[in-house]
Amino acid sequence: MATPLSADALARALRGEGVRVAEHGDWKTHNRDHRGPWGPVHGVMLHHTAGVDSLALCRSGTSALPGPLCAGLVAKDGTVHLLGHGRTNHAGSGSAAVLAAVLAEAPPPAPGPDTTDGNARFYGFEIENLGNGGDPYPAAQLDAVERLSTALCRAHGWSARSVIGHKEWTRRKIDPSFSMAGMRGRIGARLGAAPAGPARPPGPATPAGPVPSAYEPFPGAAFFVPGRRSPLITAVGKRLVAEGCGRYTIGPGPVWTEADGRSYAAWQRVLGYRGSAADGVPGRASWDRLRVPRI
Structure with a gap:
């Protein structure tokens, strides 16, 4: 259980874990908070989009399901596009028993009746994938999912069991179409190591000879x-x-x-x-x- 990170702290935590982040427009204030509370938060929920070219959809939603539909979209190249901060339409109703397991950091049970508002209790991230079993998840994309989940767990002092899939939240869903147990194993292993640090953007080749740094070296x-x-x-x-x-x-x-x-x-x-x-x-x-x- 935790107070949600501020938008700036969220972006900083992701970058601190080596996530390549793209910030879109007014994402820091784009939310559904007028429809209900967001927080305290208990974990991270992962989804797949069941489509392609999902950026506009995840940001704006539809007439039946207004956006944002997630805090961020994980693209095929591993970029995490930040689209909203606060309550988003990603989880819907789900199982109180699953929420209790997340709070206890216990293995999730089979989901029960949809009685609990997940939009208020989880960070939600969409992963671009058709979800049909034939659309691969590139290594860079899975690495970004691992890193962003780890970043939020580190920031809140959670274990990997605070990360669940939409399919574990409700019997209505099948996403994401990869093993959540396997992803939690990856997150748990990364949590056991020091933060990875910011991802280095691509740049020109290093020129010959030493280049003086603009920053003070570590004095020990x-x-x-x-x-x-x-x-x-x-x-x-x-x-x-x-x-x-x-x-x-x-x-x-x-x-x-x-x-x-x-x-x-x-x-x-x-x-x-x-x-x-x-x-x-x-x-x-x-x-x-x-x-x-x-x-």
């Missing part, structure tokens, strides 16, 4: 001890504030304090780290993602 964890004074620490604090992770009452300033540690721990949690991995001491992976400008 031992640099960040209470009382350490450096202009670099001020620069770190400013980046943490810019990312919405500042936990300062005064500052940031050039001396590493408990407030800096709390702020950095907030950044680690944004990236999906939990427990002792979010201890407020910079590590190389989280440092590289913070991108502290050279001073």
